[in-house]
Amino acid sequence: MEFLHENLPFLCDYWPFILTGAVCLMAAIVLFKTALEPPVDESLPPEPDLLDELDELESMEDDSNPDVVPALPADIKHIPFQFSRFPIEDSQKRSQEFYDLMNKRRTVRFFSPDPVPKEIIYNIIRTAGTAPSGAHTEPWTYVVISDPDIKAKVREIVEQEEKINYDRRMGPQWVADLKPIKTDWVKEYLTTAPYLILVFKQVYGISENGERRTHYYNEMSVAIAAGILLTAIHNAGLVSLTSTPLNCGPGLRVLLGRPKNEKLTLLLPVGYPAEDATVPDLPRKPLEEIMVEI
Numbered sequence: 141m142e143f144l145h146e147n148l149p150f151l152c153d154y155w156p157f158i159l160t161g162a163v164c165l166m167a168a169i170v171l172f173k174t175a176l177e178p179p180v181d182e183s184l185p186p187e188p189d190l191l192d193e194l195d196e197l198e199s200m201e202d203d204s205n206p207d208v209v210p211a212l213p214a215d216i217k218h219i220p221f222q223f224s225r226f227p228i229e230d231s232q233k234r235s236q237e238f239y240d241l242m243n244k245r246r247t248v249r250f251f252s253p254d255p256v257p258k259e260i261i262y263n264i265i266r267t268a269g270t271a272p273s274g275a276h277t278e279p280w281t282y283v284v285i286s287d288p289d290i291k292a293k294v295r296e297i298v299e300q301e302e303k304i305n306y307d308r309r310m311g312p313q314w315v316a317d318l319k320p321i322k323t324d325w326v327k328e329y330l331t332t333a334p335y336l337i338l339v340f341k342q343v344y345g346i347s348e349n350g351e352r353r354t355h356y357y358n359e360m361s362v363a364i365a366a367g368i369l370l371t372a373i374h375n376a377g378l379v380s381l382t383s384t385p386l387n388c389g390p391g392l393r394v395l396l397g398r399p400k401n402e403k404l405t406l407l408l409p410v411g412y413p414a415e416d417a418t419v420p421d422l423p424r425k426p427l428e429e430i431m432v433e434i
């Protein structure tokens with residue numbers, strides 16, 4: 141101590157002030173660095189890659205915990221699979237015929253108001269309900285609208301948003317890409333077609349006791365189901381227009397009284413084509429361009 145007093149008298153007399161100053165300086169540096177970092181926007185969804193990983197992790201959850209109760213009954217019966225194998229020639233014929241049928245499917249933007257029996261629509265939706273889904277969560281709701289007043293309200297919401305989309309949100313490239321298809325913000329078909337089918341994905345489910353249930357891969361499950369829905373519409377001899385109205389989801393969800401766990405994914409007018417309906421003459425990529433054989 142003597143030695144320190146003799147050689148570093150300043151340090152000995154003022155060490156409490158020096159220590160306090162050093163601590164304050166360090167705190168100021170930390171605060172300054174934090175202020176420079178961009179804030180984390182909690183309202184933004186996680187990066188898509190991260191979402192995929194989360195989905196994967198959830199689907200690999202450790203179920204060895206005895207408290208974890210499966211969503212399906214744990215003692216679900218496993219039954220013999222009913223299957224009748226076609227002769228190979230039949231399979232070849234069926235695959236060719238089905239391709240020929242599906243190759244005639246087109247997106248139609250001009251509808252006839254001719255009525256369609258409801259039973260056909262029910263069968264179409266039953267067919268979509270046969271789609272596979274992550275852990276058999278069946279994360280979909282199909283809202284079928286035939287009420288003219290509700291169709292008019294849907295059109296009002298969609299056109300209001302689509303006008304802004306075309307004018308401001310989409311940008312010149314997107315608008316230019318849509319020009320050859322001749323689509324714009326006016327959506328007459330929403331009131332002309334006898335039915336509108338709105339496909340909602342259930343982002344999560346709610347169990348009987350009110351707990352949230354994870355809907356694994358709900359996006360992919362609903363996309364597959366939508367493909368089956370479109371196929372069923374075409375197979376029934378009806379036409380449709382696949383549309384994903386930008387920014388209309390929340391307004392339509394509220395209009396239709398759907399719960400918060402449901403998000404609009406597709407809006408499909410369904411019916412017969414107008415007599416003078418036209419479609420753009422679009423080529424489809426040949427097999428060699430869409431398939432890689434290894």
Ligand SMILES: Cc1cc2nc3c(=O)[nH]c(=O)nc-3n(C[C@H](O)[C@H](O)[C@H](O)COP(=O)(O)O)c2cc1C
Pocket residue numbers: 245246247248249321323381382383384385419422
């Ligand atoms: C996810 C998705 C969204 C689409 N959104 C619209 C749309 O908002 N408006 C529209 O007129 N067509 C829309 N289409 C239809 C496409 O333009 C159409 O499928 C494409 O031009 C090919 O024509 P095709 O279906 O007759 O083979 C959409 C298609 C898909 C798959």
